[in-house]
Amino acid sequence: MKSTKGWTEVAKRPTQLLLVDGRPLFRENVMQLLAYEPDIAVAGQFANLSEARRALTTQNVDLVLLDYDPENEVGPILLETLARLQHVPRFLLLTAGMEVAELHRALDAGVSGVVLKHGEPRQLLHAIRAVAQGNQWWDESALRQGSTPTNRNAEGSHPSITARQRQILHHILDGLSNKEIGTVVGVSETAVKASIQELFHKTGVRTRGQLVRVALEGHFEDWLKPHG
Known part of the structure; x- marks a missing residue:
């Protein structure tokens, strides 16, 4: 269960966010949600990451809220984009569910978190703030929708935890x-x-x-x- 507390300090400079999603109606809904949050400012909205590249290279963006669609090869595009940036923002993926192989690719690309696309608006706000402050955010309900994970360390040790x-x-x-x-x-x-x-x-x-x-x-x- 996500905490509903802890966001008591509002940064002097609002988090500069880029919204990247191919569906105009979804972008509009997110824009309306964020319009009432003084600590989050939408610096731009785009249909895909390729269109957002110019903004990423010319604006001081803190966080990118990015729709994850494996058919659009987000991973390779993201890696190529990151390689060209002097100031690298944090990335939070919006997804309806991720297979484990997709999760690995997102981690390799430097993503800071994953949030369920059609979850509660409050959850999205918490995820944005957590990632903007340098924390990780992984929505387990989104990650569990994929196939059964395979353990990369299957042949290695399995340390137990309390x-x-x-x-x-x-x-x-x-x-x-x-x-x-x-x-x-x-x-x-x-x-x-x-x-x-x-x-x-x-x-x-x-x-x-x-x-x-x-x-x-x-x-x-x-x-x-x-x-x-």
């Missing part, structure tokens, strides 16, 4: 900060940091982003089962 670590990992995917996780779980921020460090040690990573990637790619079934 119920508390699994709970914290889910909240990391929800885009919560350490302080917010502590509030939700009912432990101190120090305890949350300690659990995350244990997860880093078990997976051999150093950052939250690397931890998310390992969990999604290699431990989808055992670590990311529904909890509660």
